[in-house]
Amino acid sequence: MKNILTIFRKELRSYFNSPVAYIVLIVFLIITGWFFTSSLFLGGVVTMRNVFDIIPFIFLFFIPAISMRTFSEEKKSGTIELLLTKPITDTDIVMGKFLAALTLTGIALAFTLIYVISLTFLGKIDTASIIGSYIGLLLMSGIYIGIGIFASSLTENQVVAFIISFLIVFALFLLNKVLIFLPTSLASVLEYISIDYHFGNIARGVIDSRNIIYYLSGITIFILLTKASLEKRKWL
Amino acid sequence: MSIKVENLTKYYGTQAAVDNISFEINTGEIVGFLGPNGAGKSTTMKMITTYLTPNAGKIYVNDLNTETESLNVRKTIGYLPEQNPLYLDMNVLDYLEFAAELESVPKENISKSISRMVDVCGLGDVKHKDIGELSKGFKQRVGLAQAMIHDPDVLILDEPTSGLDPNQIIEIRKLIRQLGKEKTLVLSTHILQEVEATCDRVLIINKGQIVADGTPDSLQEKFRGQIQISLTLKKDNIDRDVILKAVNSIRSIEKARISKEDDKSFHLILAVSKGEDVREDIFRKIVSMNHVILGLHQEETSLEDIFRQLTTK
Known part of the structure; x- marks a missing residue:
């Protein structure tokens, strides 16, 4: 636990030591801000709906961008060898990096609370749905980050890592949109794999254990895959 | 340990x-x-x-x-x-x-x-x-x-x-x-x-x-047995087989070979087995055969030579 925290602090600090964190935060806030204000001022509706609809889409780019360097940079500069010969487990390293990326995403989401607060002055908001959406978005970003870290552990090239994680995330994101073209037997299975489907459920404010289990198992799978990818060096 | x-x-x-x-x-x-x-x-x-x-x-x-x-x-x-x-x-x-x-x-x-x-x-x-x-x-x-x-x-x-x-x-x-x-x-x-x-x-x-x-010292000691002598002879009417045989017959020379041969001279490399100085023996042998020595040079193996010997095989 102590080691996870050490890695976590170092990773979070290096996000804010480089321009990456600032750039993605600013871009994220500009896009969500535009969708928020346009629904408020042009539509005249007191809702977070538009913001919550666009965030999963922004995350498609945002999360591969913040997770692409986690392992590929260490591999490229050789510091991975330094890290892996310290008396800490591979799990500590993966978890530390995962939690740091999740925290950065959480910080980005926390900024959007400003929109929620300003809405409370203007009318009645659907509290359950908003809380559900935030939980859903955090869980969703957990899977995205798991995928991003895994992709980053496969290559020492950050651009390649970005593309791999974008493709996986995009495929999972798109799954829900193409279901109508598929036979029903296949559709129900693919629907369960789709990230969007579970988010839709939680965003309604209904927190079902099936959705939570989906997200947590997805995160676990990708953390284990990342661990396996780090250990690959030993057997090749 | x-x-x-x-x-x-x-x-x-x-x-x-x-x-x-x-x-x-x-x-x-x-x-x-x-x-x-x-x-x-x-x-x-x-x-x-x-x-x-x-x-x-x-x-x-x-x-x-x-x-x-x-x-x-x-x-x-x-x-x-x-x-x-x-x-x-x-x-x-x-x-x-x-x-x-x-x-x-x-x-x-x-x-x-x-x-x-x-x-x-x-x-x-x-x-x-x-x-x-x-x-x-x-x-x-x-x-x-x-x-x-x-x-x-x-x-x-x-x-x-x-x-x-x-x-x-x-x-x-x-x-x-x-x-x-x-x-x-x-x-x-x-x-x-x-x-x-x-x-x-x-x-x-x-x-x-x-x-x-x-x-480092013991390695140098161990490989010191292989002192090398490079010998250059003037090339007038020398039969290479005769000269090789003659040089090889000198005590404690393990192996002699001709490394280079041009119009004017013969170059030989002689590997010496022990840490003995055989330069005088070589000189007398060549002179007794009425040939002319142009150069005689003894090289001790340095760590660098040992390294090169061991790693270029």
Whole structure:
């Protein structure tokens, strides 16, 4: 636990030591801000709906961008060898990096609370749905980050890592949109794999254990895959 | 016994990078792995530090098996990997603190061990700078400081002086010798002077195998038997077979061969078996045959020759 925290602090600090964190935060806030204000001022509706609809889409780019360097940079500069010969487990390293990326995403989401607060002055908001959406978005970003870290552990090239994680995330994101073209037997299975489907459920404010289990198992799978990818060096 | 390696083998694909090597390193020894690039020095070090897992064989560090007690082995080792990788965006103090925390230095001792390493490695003037801004020599010191922050029993340094200028090399060597007084120290290099300057013992590695093991002096002693004499004769009516036979008949000359032949002269290389001086015998023999000696030169094998002999086969 102590080691996870050490890695976590170092990773979070290096996000804010480089321009990456600032750039993605600013871009994220500009896009969500535009969708928020346009629904408020042009539509005249007191809702977070538009913001919550666009965030999963922004995350498609945002999360591969913040997770692409986690392992590929260490591999490229050789510091991975330094890290892996310290008396800490591979799990500590993966978890530390995962939690740091999740925290950065959480910080980005926390900024959007400003929109929620300003809405409370203007009318009645659907509290359950908003809380559900935030939980859903955090869980969703957990899977995205798991995928991003895994992709980053496969290559020492950050651009390649970005593309791999974008493709996986995009495929999972798109799954829900193409279901109508598929036979029903296949559709129900693919629907369960789709990230969007579970988010839709939680965003309604209904927190079902099936959705939570989906997200947590997805995160676990990708953390284990990342661990396996780090250990690959030993057997090749 | 500080490090014990038994029948270690590591393959990259089908090629054996390390091929069934065994050796032991005693506590307090400074040992140099010497070998050309790609000989298996780094691979061996990576296995000792648990970064890689051997395909066969076992490694014990302070009697701990590197595979089954990996985390405990890592605690006893300080490691400076090849090319000295560092987090360039961190400043020196932050980085040393990070290293100390990962090495589980107790919280109350962290600031003490950082200031000790800053002193030992001479980082006082640069400790608030980002590592990326430092010169190569200072980066190397940061790498050494990081490796020793938890006061390990065993220090493993992979090419600690590569890429440094001559002054920096001398400084780092001095630092290494000073550190080696209290610790078991293994360093790798492909520079011979480095071994002569810093090590108690040399392991010459080539193509994944240990081809020589001993102190720099004892290796020189052992290979001294092969003194070489180069002999140049004037080429007038010389029958090469006759001259070869004649030279070969001289006592304690093991083998003579003609290395070069041009219009005016013959060049011969003579391998002499023992540490005897046979130049006079050669001179008398040639003169008795009425030939003219243009040159006679005796070369003692240096560590460099031994290295070249052993690693170019």
